Amino acid sequence: MAGWAAPSTPHDYAVMDVLQAVRAFSDAMDRMYGEIKGDMEMNATDLAALRMLVVREQRSKDVSPHDLARHLRISTASTSKLLDRLSASGHIERRPHPRDRRARIIVLTDEARGAFFTHFGARLRAMRGVADRYSDEELATITRFIGEICEVIDP
Amino acid sequence: MAGWAAPSTPHDYAVMDVLQAVRAFSDAMDRMYGEIKGDMEMNATDLAALRMLVVREQRSKDVSPHDLARHLRISTASTSKLLDRLSASGHIERRPHPRDRRARIIVLTDEARGAFFTHFGARLRAMRGVADRYSDEELATITRFIGEICEVIDP
DNA sequence: TCCATTTGCTAGTTTATCTAGCGATCTCGT
DNA sequence: ACGAGATCGCTAGATAAACTAGCAAATGGA
Numbered sequence: 051m052a053g054w055a056a057p058s059t060p061h062d063y064a065v066m067d068v069l070q071a072v073r074a075f076s077d078a079m080d081r082m083y084g085e086i087k088g089d090m091e092m093n094a095t096d097l098a099a100l101r102m103l104v105v106r107e108q109r110s111k112d113v114s115p116h117d118l119a120r121h122l123r124i125s126t127a128s129t130s131k132l133l134d135r136l137s138a139s140g141h142i143e144r145r146p147h148p149r150d151r152r153a154r155i156i157v158l159t160d161e162a163r164g165a166f167f168t169h170f171g172a173r174l175r176a177m178r179g180v181a182d183r184y185s186d187e188e189l190a191t192i193t194r195f196i197g198e199i200c201e202v203i204d205p
Numbered sequence: 206m207a208g209w210a211a212p213s214t215p216h217d218y219a220v221m222d223v224l225q226a227v228r229a230f231s232d233a234m235d236r237m238y239g240e241i242k243g244d245m246e247m248n249a250t251d252l253a254a255l256r257m258l259v260v261r262e263q264r265s266k267d268v269s270p271h272d273l274a275r276h277l278r279i280s281t282a283s284t285s286k287l288l289d290r291l292s293a294s295g296h297i298e299r300r301p302h303p304r305d306r307r308a309r310i311i312v313l314t315d316e317a318r319g320a321f322f323t324h325f326g327a328r329l330r331a332m333r334g335v336a337d338r339y340s341d342e343e344l345a346t347i348t349r350f351i352g353e354i355c356e357v358i359d360p
Numbered sequence: 361t362c363c364a365t366t367t368g369c370t371a372g373t374t375t376a377t378c379t380a381g382c383g384a385t386c387t388c389g390t
Numbered sequence: 391a392c393g394a395g396a397t398c399g400c401t402a403g404a405t406a407a408a409c410t411a412g413c414a415a416a417t418g419g420a
Contacts, residue, residue: 064344065336071351072332073260078359079231080253084278085359093376093408094249098235105228115399123239128377130400135376144399152385152398176357177227181220184350189219191343192350195335196226202331204233204240248377248407270368283408285369290407299368307367307416 072199086169095122099132100141103158104166113156114147141165227354241324253277254287255296258313259321268311269302296320 057063087097102121106113119129133156136142141162147153158166167174181189212218242252257276261268274284288311291297296317302308313321322329336344 061337061341064341064348065333068336068339068344068348068351069329069332071348071355074355075230075351076234077257077260078355079234081276082358088278095376102232105232116397121236123236123243124376125378126399127379127401131376133399147398150386150398154399173358174224177224177354178220180350180353180357181223182216184223184346186216186219188346188350189223191339192347193219193223193226195339195343195347196223196230198335199332200226200229200233202335203237203328250407271366279407280409281368282370282410286407288368302367305367305417309368 082173089169090165095124096132096135098122099136100158100162100166103142103156104163107158112147114153115156118156136162223350237328244324245320250277250279251287251290254291255313255317255321258297258311259318262313269308270311273311291317 057066083094083097087094090097092100099118099122102118103113106117115129115133116126118132119126122129122132124132133142133144137144140159143157143159145155145157147155184192212221238249238252238256242249245252247255254273254277257273258268261272270284270288271281273287274281277284277287279287288297288299292299295314298312298314300310300312302310339347
């Protein structure tokens with residue numbers, strides 16, 4: 051994913067290395083989600099939906115079926131079926147929206163939170179262990195870099 | 206994905222921030238692939254296969270249908286169909302393995318390489334632009350951090 | 361040599377997505 | 391206040407893509 055323009059200076063090599071690391075990270079994420087998908091006996095989309103719900107919950111943001119459809123890039127029809135599956139498996143509940151009677155709010159069940167952290171928890175702790183070994187300044191630089199990369203790949 | 210244990214020191218906050226950045230990065234990657242999937246009119250699995258082939262080609266590694274099945278975590282039967290699709294759309298070719306007459310080697314066509322860089326090229330240049338603004342020491346730290354994160358999430 | 365294993369494929373089934381369209385509800389201009 | 395148009399989530403039916411089971415050809419070690 052990086053390296054088809056010949057590097058010439060040490061800086062070029064450093065840039066190439068970091069972009070290769072970014073690519074490797076993407077692959078590692080794919081494989082991790084693949085593994086967890088297998089462990090939880092879910093398909094990729096349903097797991098991605100669950101991840102979104104966890105993230106949004108931590109930010110105290112409500113999630114509608116429409117939000118899910120946009121994030122997952124599937125139709126709202128597919129989203130209805132997806133919610134049927136997650137509801138039947140006890141991972142989510144459809145709650146009425148307090149103000150808009152057409153709308154729904156999707157909330158995670160305790161079982162889903164438990165299952166999620168059962169499967170992600172060990173890796174999250176391991177990631178925290180990695181981050182702990184860096185200084186505050188280094189972490190700030192890394193955070194800034196990752197943030198900037200996010201902005202250019204998903205503007 | 207980070208932050209359910211109350212942080213108390215500046216370092217805790219820095220760790221929490223970087224883990225949130227990692228999570229956001231993962232989300233941004235998902236959305237980027239989703240967008241490219243739409244632009245290239247491919248499904249997620251086929252695009253993931255193409256990405257794997259590009260990465261392996263840059264490392265000069267041969268890819269068999271079996272390798273694809275393992276990486277994508279789909280059956281070899283589904284992989285055969287996937288290769289039929291990619292072959293029909295002109296993205297790949299099945300070549301005979303030089304030594305094992307049962308096996309195949311999957312190679313990208315020039316068209317596939319072109320299409321891939323048409324869709325990823327702008328973002329890759331943008332990422333390079335971001336990385337260029339960091340010092341060699343910073344880039345080394347970031348590369349090391351990302352590498353360590355990869356090891357713990359995909360051991 | 362011989363037999364278990366590996367490789368990639370096909371056939372048929374199941375699962376998940378899409379398009380099209382519906383009723384209910386909200387929003388906004390008049 | 392009220393009607394037009396937009397939005398929300400859902401259903402039905404069609405299409406696409408995954409799965410399981412099993413096959414022949416080729417390999418490789420006992």
